[in-house]
Amino acid sequence: xxxxxxxxxxxxxxxxxxxxxKFSSEELIVRRGQAFTITFNGTEQPDKNLxxxxxxxxxxxxxxxxxxxxDISSTASKEGWSAVLQSTSSSSVSISISSPxxxxxxxxxxxxxxxxxxxxxxxxxxxxxxxxxxxDDVFLPxxxxxxxxxxxxxxxxxxxxxxxxxxxxxxxxxxxxxxLNICLSILDRSLYYRQDPITDVSHRHDPKYLxxxxxxxxxxxxxxxxxxxxxxxxxxxxxxxxSWTGSxxxxxxxxxxxxxxxxxxxxxxxxxxxTTVLRCLGIPTRTITNFSSAHDADxxxxxxxxxxxxxxxxxxxxxxxxxxxxWNESWFTRNDLGPSYSGWQILDATPQEESGGIYQCGPAxxxxxxxxxxxxxxxxxFVFAEVNADCMYWNYDSATGKKTLIFSKSxxxxxxxxxxxxxxxxxxxVTRDYKYEEGSAKxxxxxxxxxxxxxxxxxxxxxxxxxxxxxQKPDISGKFKVAGSLEVGxxxxxxxVLENLQSEAKTVNVKMTAWSTLYTRRRVNQIWKDSISVxxxxxxxxxxxxxxxxxxxxxxxxTDKTIQVTALCHVEGxxxxxxxxxxxxxxxxxxxxxxxxxxxxxxxxxxxxxTNPIDTEVKDCVLQVEGSDLIQGILxxxxxxxxxxEKSSTKFKLIPSEAGPKHLLVNFSCDKFADIxxxxxxxxxx
Numbered sequence: 001x002x003x004x005x006x007x008x009x010x011x012x013x014x015x016x017x018x019x020x021x022k023f024s025s026e027e028l029i030v031r032r033g034q035a036f037t038i039t040f041n042g043t044e045q046p047d048k049n050l051x052x053x054x055x056x057x058x059x060x061x062x063x064x065x066x067x068x069x070x071d072i073s074s075t076a077s078k079e080g081w082s083a084v085l086q087s088t089s090s091s092s093v094s095i096s097i098s099s100p101x102x103x104x105x106x107x108x109x110x111x112x113x114x115x116x117x118x119x120x121x122x123x124x125x126x127x128x129x130x131x132x133x134x135x136d137d138v139f140l141p142x143x144x145x146x147x148x149x150x151x152x153x154x155x156x157x158x159x160x161x162x163x164x165x166x167x168x169x170x171x172x173x174x175x176x177x178x179x180l181n182i183c184l185s186i187l188d189r190s191l192y193y194r195q196d197p198i199t200d201v202s203h204r205h206d207p208k209y210l211x212x213x214x215x216x217x218x219x220x221x222x223x224x225x226x227x228x229x230x231x232x233x234x235x236x237x238x239x240x241x242x243s244w245t246g247s248x249x250x251x252x253x254x255x256x257x258x259x260x261x262x263x264x265x266x267x268x269x270x271x272x273x274x275t276t277v278l279r280c281l282g283i284p285t286r287t288i289t290n291f292s293s294a295h296d297a298d299x300x301x302x303x304x305x306x307x308x309x310x311x312x313x314x315x316x317x318x319x320x321x322x323x324x325x326x327w328n329e330s331w332f333t334r335n336d337l338g339p340s341y342s343g344w345q346i347l348d349a350t351p352q353e354e355s356g357g358i359y360q361c362g363p364a365x366x367x368x369x370x371x372x373x374x375x376x377x378x379x380x381x382f383v384f385a386e387v388n389a390d391c392m393y394w395n396y397d398s399a400t401g402k403k404t405l406i407f408s409k410s411x412x413x414x415x416x417x418x419x420x421x422x423x424x425x426x427x428x429x430v431t432r433d434y435k436y437e438e439g440s441a442k443x444x445x446x447x448x449x450x451x452x453x454x455x456x457x458x459x460x461x462x463x464x465x466x467x468x469x470x471x472q473k474p475d476i477s478g479k480f481k482v483a484g485s486l487e488v489g490x491x492x493x494x495x496x497v498l499e500n501l502q503s504e505a506k507t508v509n510v511k512m513t514a515w516s517t518l519y520t521r522r523r524v525n526q527i528w529k530d531s532i533s534v535x536x537x538x539x540x541x542x543x544x545x546x547x548x549x550x551x552x553x554x555x556x557x558x559t560d561k562t563i564q565v566t567a568l569c570h571v572e573g574x575x576x577x578x579x580x581x582x583x584x585x586x587x588x589x590x591x592x593x594x595x596x597x598x599x600x601x602x603x604x605x606x607x608x609x610x611t612n613p614i615d616t617e618v619k620d621c622v623l624q625v626e627g628s629d630l631i632q633g634i635l636x637x638x639x640x641x642x643x644x645x646e647k648s649s650t651k652f653k654l655i656p657s658e659a660g661p662k663h664l665l666v667n668f669s670c671d672k673f674a675d676i677x678x679x680x681x682x683x684x685x686x
Contacts, residue, residue, distance in 0.1 A: 033099060
């Protein structure tokens, strides 16, 4: 029998050529459509009669393109797998192996057969997508974008609300430890694989297919996927979604627990984990935040919100508007739709609506969304509504079941759509890539086109009572203005501004409420209510100060730090006017200093400082630190209680493992402040 050959995979050289040097693996990791070199010995005749066998999946076959046999040729093949002889010696042979541009990705077994002897195994290697190669479906011509959307392990996620955009760092960590193996095992645990492993593996050449499968697998619904969603405001038995700082801990926990869903996630967690998995596999991917994002549950491209007579926002109907929602864009061609629909594709792993019977969403071509082509695959109507739905605000009387339209708005939804800049820690606005200018004729035309494609009439929902839908013009207008700072720990000062639009006096009864909410605007606790009666002279504008003291809201606030204030104004002899504002409070700041120069494999000290801004003691203080190539895993430090206005300073050591710009992420929590996040770029030198 042939002796087992020993293989030199030329790990360093191949990784450099294939942009896979960041993986820390003893196994060869290469990208498809590009040659790699191996050297082996122990074959009896290292001559031209060698036949190579590359196979992947449970039952490899040529028909499913999961098995390839190829001998040595003089040049690399354009079509299938090929091997070109580089050099031979008496005992060893060097071969350059090329895979096709559309090869199935995943772990391959490679063996060689010489003459009539049985095949001898050379070992395994992993094949990934290749955005640097022009023949690949994921080819991204701009090199700086490849660096950002495939190789960058740090990201910035935008949150808050459209009046006040905030951001936090995230450690994608796609090249750390065992993440690649975990990503491959996600594929082997999908419903698609369980139902038909052979067909599933044969589709793994296609980024459209993998994007859709992974959008289902990152949430736990249907398939025991990675992350379990929780939007209740109560997170017992798991971690609060806002406490995570990276995907690594989530993916490792999923594997360690025997693949039980990790508790808990909300939209940015699903999007960040999907970014990690897709970048790891080589598909260019980024996170996108949409402010005032519609969740249109009934597919009529409009969102209905209901309020009672006191101005309380009612949980009626399944539609909702979230302060923000985070999804993904991945870059690949759409040969199923045609060239103009290629480029950025929307994927969403947050479980909101079923598609094809399971919670998955996308890929939807961003170009198709902008043009209102909602009939094109996949999930166009849902994504179109997220950025374009019209808003209808209703007064609902629970005693009679009567709905009265207060007003409707077509410019509310899909604001300041944001993503991180390439190569910089800045925000880029991509709203214009999703829709034409709000309020322009073109934008309304596209909206009508989308409604028509969905078979919706031009007027509102035909099932609603006709009489109630004729909009009257209001006699007054109102808005909430912020007076002073919006910070957790400080009193909240607002002004309700009411203006009489008519030339005769108006009497207005105002019912005001403030509720703590989640970022989805789901109400959690009532904080405050009040009512006033005012008379406005003709064309008069009046301001009414509102103060909500810190002790009043401190117990009620959710970790999203969001408050919805509403004033329902009953104008005598006229229609009701609804004034509302969603407010996101800022956490106090954290300060990070790197003391000295950061060098590879040398200790460097970092100091994190926090000052307690309130006049009571804070306790249960914990600092969490992570950062790819700066720290292994997550560092957790307990900090003693802090008296009113006291400053704490915590020092710890890092030993950077790789040169270049790296990011350190810090998360601080205590009994009065949850998940204060900050990050710092650390330039590591050799």
